[in-house]
Amino acid sequence: MRVTWKGGELSFRLDPEDEITGTVSDGYPVKLAVNSCEIRGIPSDAHNDLWAVAAWTVVAPWTRRRITFDRPVSHELAAALHDGWGVEAGPVGGPPRTPGPTLAISYSGGADSVAAAAVFPEAPFVHFRRVPHSRVPNRWPHYRSDVLAKLAARTGRDVTTVESDLEFTLAEPRPGYPEHHAVMVGALLHADRLGLGGVGLGYEIGSRWLGGGRYLHRFTPDNPMWAPHGMWGRLFAAAGLRIVLPVGGVSEAMTMKIALNSPLKAQVRWCLRGTSGPCRTCGKCLYKELIQAAVERRPMDTPITADRPVARKWQEPPPYGGQEMIEYGCARVPGIERTPFARAAGYLKATEESTSWLDRCYRPAIEEIPEPWRERAERFMAENVGFMDEAQATRVETWGGVG
Numbered sequence: 395m396r397v398t399w400k401g402g403e404l405s406f407r408l409d410p411e412d413e414i415t416g417t418v419s420d421g422y423p424v425k426l427a428v429n430s431c432e433i434r435g436i437p438s439d440a441h442n443d444l445w446a447v448a449a450w451t452v453v454a455p456w457t458r459r460r461i462t463f464d465r466p467v468s469h470e471l472a473a474a475l476h477d478g479w480g481v482e483a484g485p486v487g488g489p490p491r492t493p494g495p496t497l498a499i500s501y502s503g504g505a506d507s508v509a510a511a512a513v514f515p516e517a518p519f520v521h522f523r524r525v526p527h528s529r530v531p532n533r534w535p536h537y538r539s540d541v542l543a544k545l546a547a548r549t550g551r552d553v554t555t556v557e558s559d560l561e562f563t564l565a566e567p568r569p570g571y572p573e574h575h576a577v578m579v580g581a582l583l584h585a586d587r588l589g590l591g592g593v594g595l596g597y598e599i600g601s602r603w604l605g606g607g608r609y610l611h612r613f614t615p616d617n618p619m620w621a622p623h624g625m626w627g628r629l630f631a632a633a634g635l636r637i638v639l640p641v642g643g644v645s646e647a648m649t650m651k652i653a654l655n656s657p658l659k660a661q662v663r664w665c666l667r668g669t670s671g672p673c674r675t676c677g678k679c680l681y682k683e684l685i686q687a688a689v690e691r692r693p694m695d696t697p698i699t700a701d702r703p704v705a706r707k708w709q710e711p712p713p714y715g716g717q718e719m720i721e722y723g724c725a726r727v728p729g730i731e732r733t734p735f736a737r738a739a740g741y742l743k744a745t746e747e748s749t750s751w752l753d754r755c756y757r758p759a760i761e762e763i764p765e766p767w768r769e770r771a772e773r774f775m776a777e778n779v780g781f782m783d784e785a786q787a788t789r790v791e792t793w794g795g796v797g
């Protein structure tokens with residue numbers, strides 16, 4: 395793979411051994427649509443290693459054996475690429491980047507991201523905004539990135555919004571980040587200007603420790619995307635930008651609760667479709683309404699019925715992505731038998747007792763937060779959530795049946 399930056403325009407050329415169907419670090423297959431993208435409004439003087447990592451978040455799925463950058467990277471960065479991916483990176487030369495003192499939050503506006511922001515009330519935000527690609531038709535006009543960017547601007551924080559079409563480099567399964575870490579291209583390229591030494595993301599316990607979403611349904615202490623000792627954690631650290639997960643030890647029920655009790659409550663928005671509010675009809679709205687109803691101890695308020703396509707997966711037996719939250723919701727929402735989750739509740743047979751561990755923080759998630767940010771996160775969790783006892787931590791560590 396050969397990558398070239400011209401201002402904020404990244405273009406890349408595959409080597410003979412590279413393939414247009416690649417694999418994301420979570421094992422998911424992705425197909426390349428186009429070999430260029432643009433990141434707007436970025437400074438031109440970022441450290442070479444930051445340009446390299448930003449490019450790598452886009453091209454990693456398709457790169458097999460080597461990557462040639464258009465400016466030399468530090469020995470440390472090349473070593474992290476080699477150790478993590480077995481990839482030969484070059485040219486090599488120049489000093490590594492010195493980390494700055496500041497933590498920024500990679501801010502999406504969703505409840506998890508707002509919760510991460512609540513832990514660090516002084517932290518600046520970097521917001522990624524999707525814009526259309528000049529060479530790829532936009533089949534996803536319902537995705538209202540403009541609404542999310544406006545909400546981010548209303549938070550009162552120092553917000554740097556970075557616009558990019560990089561998600562359109564994916565043809566299949568749909569436009570999206572080639573690697574999950576591509577959401578941080580703006581934080582990477584602004585890291586010198588903002589004096590960043592870390593970037594905080596809203597990944598919660600399901601994504602970090604339980605193999606949630608589209609990943610494996612099991613305990614994942616060595617999660618390749620988010621463990622500090624994983625390949626991505628070491629690569630970002632080599633570029634002087636530590637990955638920090640302020641809410642990595644708590645469930646989506648707790649991030650929801652933290653977000654809805656935070657000063658940013660009015661700006662919380664997890665739905666990518668609605669303009670004046672959430673659309674209430676998409677799969678994400680249905681899932682989040684289950685969680686919010688559980689947190690607020692009330693019946694669900696949704697127009698979606700069990701026969702709708704967005705509710706189909708909840709009519710099937712488990713396992714489900716984010717299953718811990720389905721269990722939590724089914725155990726706590728009054729009248730669950732009259733919702734699209736009735737069948738899932740019947741399969742899961744979860745109780746308040748069996749899901750009570752999801753009301754507490756998993757302490758190893760705090761222990762892996764680097765200095766100088768650990769203490770603040772620990773204090774926040776002690777004051778607002780509380781920590782799991784040993785039996786509850788065992789529920790995390792045996793998730794998915796692996797003891």
Ligand SMILES: [Zn+2]
Pocket residue numbers: 665666667668672673674675676677678679
């Ligand atoms: Zn929606």
